[in-house]
Amino acid sequence: MICPAEVGNLAKALGVTVADMDVAGAYVREAPAVVVLAFRIPGQKPDALVEGRIRASGRADEPQVVPAKVKIGDKTVTWVNYSLFDNDYEREYLYAIDGILFSIRPAPADGMTPEPLVEKAIAALP
Numbered sequence: 001m002i003c004p005a006e007v008g009n010l011a012k013a014l015g016v017t018v019a020d021m022d023v024a025g026a027y028v029r030e031a032p033a034v035v036v037l038a039f040r041i042p043g044q045k046p047d048a049l050v051e052g053r054i055r056a057s058g059r060a061d062e063p064q065v066v067p068a069k070v071k072i073g074d075k076t077v078t079w080v081n082y083s084l085f086d087n088d089y090e091r092e093y094l095y096a097i098d099g100i101l102f103s104i105r106p107a108p109a110d111g112m113t114p115e116p117l118v119e120k121a122i123a124a125l126p
Contacts, residue, residue: 046096079111
C-alpha cells in the first residue's frame with residue numbers, strides 16, 4: 001500500500017523529518033476495493049500537504065500530471081493522475097484538513113465518477 005520511499009519523499013517535500021509524521025492505512029481487498037492512506041504532519045496547511053504529496057511523487061513535471069479540483073459529495077478533493085497507463089491505483093484523490101493528508105484510491109480516469117465505496121470513504125473523512 002505504501003511505497004518504501006513514499007514517507008521519506010513526502011517528509012522531504014514538506015521540509016520535515018519522518019519522525020514528525022504519523023502514517024496510517026486502511027483498505028478493503030474485495031472488489032470494489034478502496035485504499036485510504038493518512039499522513040499526519042501537525043502544523044502543515046492543507047494546500048501545502050496536497051502540493052507536497054504531488055511533488056513527492058517524483059512525477060510532478062510530467063505532462064499527464066495536471067491536478068484538478070473535483071467535488072465528491074460535500075468535499076472538494078484534488079484528483080491527480082500520475083501515470084500514462086490506465087491504472088486507477090496510479091491516480092488518487094487527495095484531501096487535507098487539520099494537518100492530515102488523505103490519499104484515496106482507486107481514482108477513475110476522469111476523476112469525476114468514483115466507485116460508490118470510494119465516495120463513501122471520502123464522505124467519512126473529517
